[in-house]
Amino acid sequence: MRYELRPMSFGDILDGAFKLYRDHFVTFLAIAAIPTILVQLLTGLLFPDFVGQPKPQVDVGRAMGFAGTMMIVGSVLYWIETAALTVVVADVYLGRPSGFSSAYRRAWRVLGKLIAASLVWTLAVMGGLMLLIIPGVLLMFRWLLYAQVLVVEEVDVGDSLRRSRDLTRGLKGKLFLLMLVVGLVSIAITLGAQALAQPLARQIPVLGALIQGVPQILFAPLSSAVMTLAYFDARIRKEGFDLQVLAREVLGGKE
Numbered sequence: 001m002r003y004e005l006r007p008m009s010f011g012d013i014l015d016g017a018f019k020l021y022r023d024h025f026v027t028f029l030a031i032a033a034i035p036t037i038l039v040q041l042l043t044g045l046l047f048p049d050f051v052g053q054p055k056p057q058v059d060v061g062r063a064m065g066f067a068g069t070m071m072i073v074g075s076v077l078y079w080i081e082t083a084a085l086t087v088v089v090a091d092v093y094l095g096r097p098s099g100f101s102s103a104y105r106r107a108w109r110v111l112g113k114l115i116a117a118s119l120v121w122t123l124a125v126m127g128g129l130m131l132l133i134i135p136g137v138l139l140m141f142r143w144l145l146y147a148q149v150l151v152v153e154e155v156d157v158g159d160s161l162r163r164s165r166d167l168t169r170g171l172k173g174k175l176f177l178l179m180l181v182v183g184l185v186s187i188a189i190t191l192g193a194q195a196l197a198q199p200l201a202r203q204i205p206v207l208g209a210l211i212q213g214v215p216q217i218l219f220a221p222l223s224s225a226v227m228t229l230a231y232f233d234a235r236i237r238k239e240g241f242d243l244q245v246l247a248r249e250v251l252g253g254k255e
Contacts, residue, residue, distance in 0.1 A: 028221035083107035
């Protein structure tokens with residue numbers, strides 16, 4: 001089933017994202033669960049002291065090792081998850097066949113470029129924030145859709161940033177509101193999971209770590225659905241993407 005391709009308002013994007021989430025709940029959660037569970041298992045098994053309540057005395061070297069390990073492993077797994085979720089959201093939105101294995105295969109194919117683009121985005125935004133704050137904020141929203149562009153269109157790093165700049169022009173206010181709502185949902189889910197995880201973490205660190213990963217598993221598909229629909233909305237508004245799809249279907253039907 002393909003969903004209706006049309007320009008979407010702020011409310012339409014949120015409603016469409018929740019509908020996609022509901023209709024493909026099992027697939028979305030399965031894709032989001034694998035990277036998150038791996039990170040949380042590593043945390044609970046290798047660094048049980050850092051799960052649950054903070055300790056009054058922490059070994060500095062061990063803390064630095066934990067932070068460095070989790071930053072590298074977590075970042076790589078996060079981008080694999082982001083790419084795979086973007087693939088499956090785009091496919092189901094356009095009515096194309098998709099699934100767990102195909103999403104991860106395509107995610108792996110663009111992983112290197114996605115990591116490179118994320119580093120460029122992070123360094124540029126942080127640099128802008130440190131200088132005058134406003135340039136960083138502008139860059140953040142100008143390049144907000146670079147991941148969706150890179151994954152769906154499989155373009156190079158520079159092209160993904162340029163395409164995001166063009167697609168977000170005139171839509172930054174709506175994108176800000178979408179990020180605000182998604183952020184509030186994330187905070188609510190995270191606070192609830194932490195309240196459950198902290199008592200368990202003191203007794204069974206691995207189980208506590210897994211429960212702490214629940215917010216990411218629940219939140220990641222919704223966030224990807226919102227951003228991917230925002231990407232398609234921008235393409236429909238600026239490039240007539242809905243008409244392009246319709247033209248391809250008509251021409252394909254005549255062949």
